[in-house]
Amino acid sequence: MFREMRLAAQQLSQEETIKILQEASHATLAINGDGEYPYSVPISFVYNDGKIYFHGAAAGQKFDLMMRDPHVCLSAITMDDVQPKGFTTYYRSAVVYGDIKRLETMEEIAAAMMLTVDKYCEGDREGGTAFMNAEMGNFCVYCLDIKHMTGKRSEG
Numbered sequence: 001m002f003r004e005m006r007l008a009a010q011q012l013s014q015e016e017t018i019k020i021l022q023e024a025s026h027a028t029l030a031i032n033g034d035g036e037y038p039y040s041v042p043i044s045f046v047y048n049d050g051k052i053y054f055h056g057a058a059a060g061q062k063f064d065l066m067m068r069d070p071h072v073c074l075s076a077i078t079m080d081d082v083q084p085k086g087f088t089t090y091y092r093s094a095v096v097y098g099d100i101k102r103l104e105t106m107e108e109i110a111a112a113m114m115l116t117v118d119k120y121c122e123g124d125r126e127g128g129t130a131f132m133n134a135e136m137g138n139f140c141v142y143c144l145d146i147k148h149m150t151g152k153r154s155e156g
Helices: 014-023 061-068 106-120 125-135
Strands: 027-031 039-043 046-048 051-056 071-083 088-102 140-154
Touching: 014 046, 014 071, 014 088, 014 140, 027 061, 039 061, 046 106, 051 106, 061 088, 071 140, 106 125, 106 140
Parallel strands: none
Antiparallel strands: 027 039, 027 071, 046 051, 051 140, 071 088, 088 140
């Protein structure tokens, strides 16, 4: 179902791919869209134990499309170094395929959001937790169950 990487010499190990997912500040989530066009949207996310967690509104295009079809693709980049003289870019990236599940229980939601607070509120866990608690119920939390992932690099 998933293709082999054409430039296999540039493929990263699973450990290196996970490191990209742990370090990337954001990713792009591609969803099966309406009609002929896919829908791609940037998201903040956290990788933990083979899964990706992110949150978003409880209504709107992203929500509607994910609820209709849970199959998604996520792309993250941790290095993007344009090399004008070589007419190339040095990069490290990860591509993930998987299925989205909306988290339902408060325990699941709180655990995923604490991972998010720890990643994005470094040094201010108390402030991040206070904000999360104040907004609880105004957003949905999702889990992307990874079915396949690859990492790739191009470096000089």
